[in-house]
Amino acid sequence: xxxxxxxxxxxxxxxxxxxxxxxxxxxxxxxxxxxxxxxxxxxxxxxxxxxxxxxxxxxxxxxxxxxxxxxxxxxxxxxxxxxxxxxxxxxxxxxxxxxxxxxxxxxxxxxxxxxxxxxxxxxxxxxxxxxxxxxxxxxxxxxxxxxxxxxxxxxxxxxxxxxxxxxxxxxxxxxxxxxxxxxxxxxxxxxxxxxxxxxxxxxxxxxxxxxxxxxxxxxxxxxxxxxxxxxxxxxxxxxxxxxxxxxxxxxxxxxxxxxxxxxxxxxxxxxxxxxxxxxxxxxxxxxxxxxxxxxxxxxxxxxxxxxxxxxxxxxxxxxxxxxxxxxxxxxxxxxxxxxxxxxxxxxxxxxxxxxxxxxxxxxxxxxxxxxxxxxxxxxxxxxxxxxxxxxxxxxxxxxxxxxxxxxxxxxxxxxxxxxxxxx
Amino acid sequence: xxxxxxxxxxxxxxxxxxxxxxxxxxxxxxxxxxxxxxxxxxxxxxxxxxxxxxxxxxxxxxxxxxxxxxxxxxxxxxxxxxxxxxxxxxxxxxxxxxxxxxxxxxxxxxxxxxxxxxxxxxxxxxxxxxxxxxxxxxxxxxxxxxxxxxxxxxxxxxxxxxxxxxxxxxxxxxxxxxxxxxxxxxxxxxxxxxxxxxxxxxxxxxxxxxxxxxxxxxxxxxxxxxxxxxxxxxxxxxxxxxxxxxxxxxxxxxxxxxxxxxxxxxxxxxxxxxxxxxxxxxxxxxxxxxxxxxxxxxxxxxxxxxxxxxxxxxxxxxxxxxxxxxxxxxxxxxxxxxxxxxxxxxxxxxxxxxxxxxxxxxxxxxxxxxxxxxxxxxxxxxxxxxxxxxxxxxxxxxxxxxxxxxxxxxxxxxxxxxxxxxxxxxxxxxxxxxxxxxxxxxxxxxxxxxxxxxxxxxxxxxxxxxxxxxxxxxxxxxxxxxxxxxxxxxx
Numbered sequence: 001x002x003x004x005x006x007x008x009x010x011x012x013x014x015x016x017x018x019x020x021x022x023x024x025x026x027x028x029x030x031x032x033x034x035x036x037x038x039x040x041x042x043x044x045x046x047x048x049x050x051x052x053x054x055x056x057x058x059x060x061x062x063x064x065x066x067x068x069x070x071x072x073x074x075x076x077x078x079x080x081x082x083x084x085x086x087x088x089x090x091x092x093x094x095x096x097x098x099x100x101x102x103x104x105x106x107x108x109x110x111x112x113x114x115x116x117x118x119x120x121x122x123x124x125x126x127x128x129x130x131x132x133x134x135x136x137x138x139x140x141x142x143x144x145x146x147x148x149x150x151x152x153x154x155x156x157x158x159x160x161x162x163x164x165x166x167x168x169x170x171x172x173x174x175x176x177x178x179x180x181x182x183x184x185x186x187x188x189x190x191x192x193x194x195x196x197x198x199x200x201x202x203x204x205x206x207x208x209x210x211x212x213x214x215x216x217x218x219x220x221x222x223x224x225x226x227x228x229x230x231x232x233x234x235x236x237x238x239x240x241x242x243x244x245x246x247x248x249x250x251x252x253x254x255x256x257x258x259x260x261x262x263x264x265x266x267x268x269x270x271x272x273x274x275x276x277x278x279x280x281x282x283x284x285x286x287x288x289x290x291x292x293x294x295x296x297x298x299x300x301x302x303x304x305x306x307x308x309x310x311x312x313x314x315x316x317x318x319x320x321x322x323x324x325x326x327x328x329x330x331x332x333x334x335x336x337x338x339x340x341x342x343x344x345x346x347x348x349x350x351x352x353x354x355x356x357x358x359x360x361x362x363x364x365x366x367x368x369x370x371x372x373x374x375x376x377x378x379x380x381x382x383x384x385x386x387x388x389x390x391x392x393x394x395x396x397x398x399x400x401x402x403x404x405x406x407x408x409x410x411x412x413x414x415x416x417x418x419x420x421x422x423x
Numbered sequence: 424x425x426x427x428x429x430x431x432x433x434x435x436x437x438x439x440x441x442x443x444x445x446x447x448x449x450x451x452x453x454x455x456x457x458x459x460x461x462x463x464x465x466x467x468x469x470x471x472x473x474x475x476x477x478x479x480x481x482x483x484x485x486x487x488x489x490x491x492x493x494x495x496x497x498x499x500x501x502x503x504x505x506x507x508x509x510x511x512x513x514x515x516x517x518x519x520x521x522x523x524x525x526x527x528x529x530x531x532x533x534x535x536x537x538x539x540x541x542x543x544x545x546x547x548x549x550x551x552x553x554x555x556x557x558x559x560x561x562x563x564x565x566x567x568x569x570x571x572x573x574x575x576x577x578x579x580x581x582x583x584x585x586x587x588x589x590x591x592x593x594x595x596x597x598x599x600x601x602x603x604x605x606x607x608x609x610x611x612x613x614x615x616x617x618x619x620x621x622x623x624x625x626x627x628x629x630x631x632x633x634x635x636x637x638x639x640x641x642x643x644x645x646x647x648x649x650x651x652x653x654x655x656x657x658x659x660x661x662x663x664x665x666x667x668x669x670x671x672x673x674x675x676x677x678x679x680x681x682x683x684x685x686x687x688x689x690x691x692x693x694x695x696x697x698x699x700x701x702x703x704x705x706x707x708x709x710x711x712x713x714x715x716x717x718x719x720x721x722x723x724x725x726x727x728x729x730x731x732x733x734x735x736x737x738x739x740x741x742x743x744x745x746x747x748x749x750x751x752x753x754x755x756x757x758x759x760x761x762x763x764x765x766x767x768x769x770x771x772x773x774x775x776x777x778x779x780x781x782x783x784x785x786x787x788x789x790x791x792x793x794x795x796x797x798x799x800x801x802x803x804x805x806x807x808x809x810x811x812x813x814x815x816x817x818x819x820x821x822x823x824x825x826x827x828x829x830x831x832x833x834x835x836x837x838x839x840x841x842x843x844x845x846x847x848x849x850x851x852x853x854x855x856x857x858x859x860x861x862x863x864x865x866x867x868x869x870x871x872x873x874x875x876x877x878x879x880x881x882x883x884x885x886x887x888x889x890x891x892x893x894x895x896x897x898x899x900x901x902x903x904x905x906x907x908x909x910x911x912x913x914x
Contacts, residue, residue, distance in 0.1 A: 154837055163839075163867055200867045201456050201913035218730060222680075227587035229560035233680055233726045235777050237733040242788040245838025330779075391837065411549070415675060416603045416610040420551050 026052065035072040035275075035313075037065055048074055049315050056275050056315055058337070060349055060360055068305055072275055075312040080278060080342040080367050083142065083374035085178040090116050090136070093182070099124060099131075103216045104261040106131050109175065111182035113343070126266025126321050133338055133345065134260055135190075136176060142376040142403035143178070145171040149198065150397050151285050152246055153296065157305035157390035161292060165244075166199035172413040175214075178374065184410055190214050192413045196421070203244075208234070209418040216261040224418050231419050240329045246393040247359065248384040249330070255345030255361050255382075256323075256336055265324040274337060276316040276346035277309070277364035280380035284364075284396035298364070298381055299394055307385050307392035311364050318346060331358065339365075342377055352388075360385045370403035378403075453494040458913040460487040462581075464635075466515065467875070467904035471885075472642040473518045480515040482635045482905065485532065485580070500543040502557075507535035508580075516635065522643025523633050531632055532580050539594050549603040556594045559614060561671055561684055562739050563724045564771045566828055566847075567797045568691055569741040570684055570722040573614070573669065575627035575691045575715075582636045582900075584858070584876055584907070593624050609674020616688075618664040622656035625663045626715040627691045638813070638899040640884050651709040652695065659704035660716035660747070661689050667717070684722040689715040694747045695814045699754075700761035702747070711759060716747045734776040741769045748801075749814040757891060758814035765810070768800045786833050793830040798823055813899055816884060817892040818852070825850040826896075839864045853881030854897025872909040 029046045035053060040062070044054040057065070064070040090112030097114040098107050104127060106114050113136040115128040122128065147169040154163040171193040175183045190212040197203040205226030210219050218236030225232065239250045239258060251258035260266075281298050289295040293302060300308040318337040325331045332355055337347040348361035362383040370376045378401060385392040411417075464483040469476050485508055492503040510532040512520070520528045541555035562570030565588055576583070576591045585591050599614040630637040631652075633644040646652045656663040669686025696702035697711040706712055726737040746767045751760020773795040780790050801810070804822035812820040828847040835841070841862040848855035860874030880901035882893030891898075 163864070201458055202864075202870055202911075204456065218728070220675075220678075220728070227589055228565045229558050229589050229592070230563070230565065232563070232775070233728055233735045233737070235733060235735050235775070236728045236730065238777050238789070241777060245788075245834065247837065393837075409548075411603065411605040414603070414605065415680075416601070416605075416673070419610070419673070420601050420603070 029053070029074065031074055031076050033074045035065060035074065037067075037069070040065055049077060051273055051315060056273050058274055058347070060357070061275065061347075064308075064360070068308070069300070069303065070308045071300075071310075072313040073311070074275075075279065075314045077314040077316065078279065080377055081375040083178055083370070083376070085374075086112055086136075088112075089176075089178055089182065099127065105214060105216045105259075106135065109135055109214075111176045111178060112136055120268050120271065125268045126323070127260060129268065129319050129321060129338055130256065130260035130263075130266060130323075133256060133343060136343065142370040142372070142374055143173045143176060144404050144408050145169065145378075146371075146403065146405045146408070147397065147401045149287075149400055150395055153299065153392075153394040153396065154246070155305075155307045155392040155394060157307065157392065160301055160306040164199070165197060165203060168194075168196045168198060170194045170408075170413055172408065172410055174410065179372070188214055192410070194413050194418060194421075207418050207421060209413075209415045212259065216259055222415055222418060224421070231415070237328075246384065247386045247389075247391055248361075248382075248393050248395075252348070252350075252361060252384060254379055255348040255363055256334075262326065263323045264326055267322045267324075269320040269322055269335070271317065271319050271340070273315050273317050274346070275313040276318065276337065276339060277311045277313055277362075278316060278339065278342045278344070278346070278366065278377075279314065280311050280364035280366040282366050282368075282380055282397075283399040283401075284381040285398040287398055296394075296396055299396070305385075305390065305392070307383055307394060309362060309364055309381065309383060311381075316346060317341065344377055344379070358386065358388055360387065368401075368403065371406060372404040374404060376403040453492060455490065455492055456914060457488070457490040458911050460489070460909060460911045461485070462487070462907070462909050464581075464905050464907040467877075467906055468902045470639075470642055470902055472522060472640055472644075475518060477515055477518070481513040482515050483581075483907075484511040484513055485509070498544060502539060502541050502543070503537065504539040505535075505537050509533050519633060519635065519643045523645045523649060525645070525648070528632070528634060531630075531634060541599075549605070551601045551603075553599040553601075554597075556596045556620075557599060558589060558592050558594050559597070559599060560589075560592070561669075561682070561686075562722065562741065563726060563737045564739055564773065564795065564797065566795065567769070567771065567826075569739040569769045569771050569797075570720070570724065572691050572720060572741070573686060573688060575625060575689070577628045579628040579630045579632075579634060579636060581907075582903075584874075584905075586872075593626075593628075595620050595624055607674065608676065609672055612671045612673070613668070614670075614686075615668045616666065618662075618666050620663060622654070622663050625656065625689050626693055629693075631713070636903070638815070639901045639903070641815070652711045652713060653708065654693070655707045655712040655714050657707075658712075658714040658716075660702060661714055663689070663715075665717065678727050680724075680726045682722075682724045684724075685720070686722075687717060687719050690718050690747055691715075694749050694762050695759060696762050697759045699759065702762035716762075718743050718746055720744075732774070732776070734774050737771075737773045737775070739769075739771040743767045743769070748808075748810045748820065750809045750811065752809050752811050752817045752819050752892065756815065757817035758811040760809075763808055763810065765804070765808070766802045768802055769798070770800070771795060771797045780833070784833065786835055787837060788834045790834070791830070791832040793828075795828045795830075796825065797828070798825045812852070812895045815891070816894040816898070818882060818895045818898070819892075821851050823851060849881070849895065849897055852893075852895035852897070854895065854900075855879045856897065856900070868912050868914060870909075870911040870913060872907075872911075874907050874909075876903070876905040876907060878903055 027046050029048050093110040094116050096108045100107050118125050118128045152165040156162045173191045174189045193210045196207040207224040210221045221234035284298045298310050300310050317340045321336045323334045331350045332353050333351050335349040344365045350359040352358045363379045364381050366380050381396045383394045462485040466477045466480050469478045487508045489506045510529045512529045520526050541553050541557040543553045559573045574592045596619045597614045597616045602611045631646045667688045671684040673682035693713040720743045722741040724739045728735050745764035747762045749758035750763050754760040775793045777789040810820040812818045826849050831844045833842045843860045845858040857877045863871040878900040880897045882898030883901045884891035884894045
């Protein structure tokens, strides 16, 4: 009996020691800790905001840390402010929104989040989440995106920046307005967009005008070609082609910019916490700086592969959604990480027709105060990394970007404006 | 300095002064951009006009500096384009000069000009007024001129081969007003050209002085100074001081883009009229002169995307009343027997299609394939009119002159390498061309283009002029195969 008691004591002591040991191994890391290939194994079981680092890294994030030099400075998570009236608009209009079973598009959408209560058991959960992304908080916007200048960096994974392009974008949303009538026009148009190239000289003056419709039909697009001083209609079927010479496809703006109905199927793989960037270091582009690293301080240009972000990562709750691509699309599937609070896509993984990883998209968002006093969220920088070709395209914003510029009207974003702007 | 030149100089002076004042007052924005460009071209065929073998000889060594100034002066926007060119007289050009009996051929190629100086104001939100020297490109087609006839083109130094036709179009001084009408789904554009341009800015230029792009067999033959056939810019049928104007309504109706246009202007191609049968007035001097008669044109364009063919379809129709043509195929100088006016419908239909050829040729994104059919129809054609297709050649014009072209653009390495193929075939008269080219982009500044211009001619004319009864468009281009290299540093 005495021996039994003694053994019980030893077992109990061992348990306490193991518990203490495990506790000391799973220490809570501090904000500012930088996850890298050098320390990942040491801190993988440590926690941040109560969750282990390992559990918050996707398989591809861990692979990029270990194999491609990605580092992740940690910061504590914070909710993203919403524009006044947004929650009220969701409450007011969401109840009347439904999915058209034939077109797979929302019917009677006006403003706010169209499907605020998506059950993961719902067979349409993936499609509804995609429409949430598309229609409301999903697009990082107010009701007008006004980006007078942003840059595309073309990155060679072995050599660094090979080219730079400067562009301007203005996108006018015809619905989702939080002031006055939420829908402008007859409700057939979702948004209209002008996009102009400014630099370098051989593309300067090229512009496009695009109209996105609500009924699922293909976009109407036109291009102004300065070299011949003429506007031409573009193919509506080009929505899955690359944007110019970039690595990014037309439907990868903000990771996902296709009309959700154009993809045949979605599957929600789950809801989890990952590390993402929604308080990106603003702005990503300092045009007046001379040195490359000072000009683009949030892109690690100091060492190969020259495409990694230098930014602050925080725990974010995301829906993981797998999209099946249509036959004509260059990918077979996409896996997207959709931030449940901020409503933006934090990351995308794109797979080729053989099912092999082709590209990873990392998008770093942040909140901005709109020019009408509301709140908007912007992708400060977006990385499209082609691992097959070891090449990347990164867009970066400067601090002239804004939202809801007073005085801008629907007619300011039109085909005729595209033509009139051409010189 | 003549009156027109004084006016142009005034525009230039005003433009430069305004910008200078703005900069001094620190009240404007100014962006300067441009390029330095070196063109080199080499003959790929011997030229029968010369006694030496010209094959592989350098036909062009041309350096271009272009400076653009864009900005705002308070509420006035400005856009100024300046360009200067200098050429080296290659040994081949010296041989042409010997044939011409002069030593000034490069003087025709050397130039400096303010190509554009346009100032823009918006009196209201929907009205844009552009005043100054500028370009207006109407219509859908780039390769041929259907409705793109507000301006002439300078085809004298590189024919039609320069890719960016804005570099060849000859800008004019105009007031160009655009009124947006969102409620009607379109815009009205009205231009008035007050007639202040320099004479030389009117009409399309060909190498009539016997340069490297003179039609065969006329290299080294100077019609202007050698034969004394001058341009008459003050002719009764077309006085460059006359006011010309036009209006275009463009809009979207359903899935279709459309435009309707009416314009007056100068026949873009010159016609020759002679003492043997003068056209609307006397000859100013010599026995013949080139004129650009005024014509009226109405036009229509359409374009739409077809989901069924996954292609963009475009069409263009331009009807010109009383368009002048030269006649007299059997005259001792063909075409010099007179000028006749005919009603002409030029039409174009084009399909632009993105084709993913990456699996076959390894491109990094879908290729653009563009097929275009272009027809010129003399609607009141009469065989007895004896219209010549080209003045100076005996080949007769047919009721329909039809051509088909193909353009294919391919993209590699994030658009840093772009091979292109342009080809055309003359369905009416035979002959054609094929132009393979490749463009390279190095960083932000350097661009290189290498192209071969290969013509499949049908209907050579012998040196001396015999045998021109089958010399139509691609007979004109016979013996002109070229290798061309273009190196650009842009900023």
